[in-house]
Amino acid sequence: MKIKLGKRSVTVLFATAIVLSLVLSSFLYLNLVKPYDGPMESISIGATLLESSGPLFVAKEQNFFAENGLDVAIKYYDVGLNAVNDQLAGKVDIALSAEYILVGKALTNQRLQTIASIAKTEFASIVARKDHSIENIFDLYGKKIGVVRGTVMEYYLGQFLELNGMNISDVNLINITLANSAKVLINGDVDAVISFPPYIENAEQQLGNNIIVWPGQSIQYLYGLVTCTNDWIIQHPEIVNRFLKTISQTEDYMKQHPTESQAIVQKTMNFTQEYMDKVWARNEFSLSLDQSLVSAMENEARWMINNNLTSQTMVPDFIDYIYFNGLTTVDPDSVNIIR
DSSP states (O other), rough: OOOOOOHHHHHHHHHHHHHHHHHHHHHHHHHHSSOOOOOOOOOOOEEESGGHHHHHHHHHTHHHHHTTTTEEEEESSSSSSHHHHHHHHHHHHSEEEEHHHHHHHHHOOEEEEEEEEEEEOOOEEEEEGGTTTTTSSSTTTOOOEEEOTTTTHHHHHHHHHHHHTTTGSSSHHHHHHHETHHHHHHHTSEEEEOOOOOTTTHHHHHHHHGEEEESSSSTTEEEEEEEHHHHHHOOOOHHHHHHHHHHHHHHHHHHHHHHHHHHHHHHHHHHHHHHHHHHHHGGEEEEEEEEHHHHHHHHHHHHHTTSSSSSOOOOOOOGGGGGHHHHHHHHHGGGOEEE
């Protein structure tokens, strides 16, 4: 039996659906913005002392974590890889790292997921010594280049070389740490390094006109991913939501109070105002799960496979390594991934 609806009935049904949708949205919004009045939960976060960790520093300083019932201890690491390794060992609950680290862990079938990206940055540089016979990019062929192996910097170097007609096998990779990236270049132990500020600042100051600098990221963002183990997420979904709510609240504060936010990050990192003025604009603080993130991870996985950095031969389905429920609940408009 067919039921015919008049134009007036259709209009009423449509209006009712809109009202119900608005009521539901309002309920979810009010539930998210109301003050937290439950018990405090202690969590540990592994992060790096880079500007991309800025929302964590601001949230801690402004007591936004505490307002959402989270007693947070931040443990600092030289690189995100070490933070994630400690996370997998159960030493920290939440870790912040570049998306490349999640790609590597996915290729070894680790039970790890990202709950969001909190920052997009573009600040890696390749710095070379002119007195080591390097005047242009092609002079890097056969040279010793310092890089923190197993991190996104290795990928950036590989992409940079490929875009300029070379391959990562055409140079001699020297494994370094971020902390000594300036030292090895100043001492002449390597011909060039790929590194982040502030670690390379000292080399630029001491070597002056004896260096040549190229942008290292080939116009690709580094995504500051927040990761958790699958088991931890299953056991703490409400804490995930409260963490994401805190970061959303923090990033709103950072947009409204940029000077104060920059001062907090500067104080935490113990950097000069001159340095902060130079690098702050290279960071985009935005809570998100974007399709571009998935594309970046797929490209990085292909690169690892093609360069024999993994025994895997297939690119993982990175949808399996993304936890959507938290950010979809807290800020659904910031989730733009095709599933």
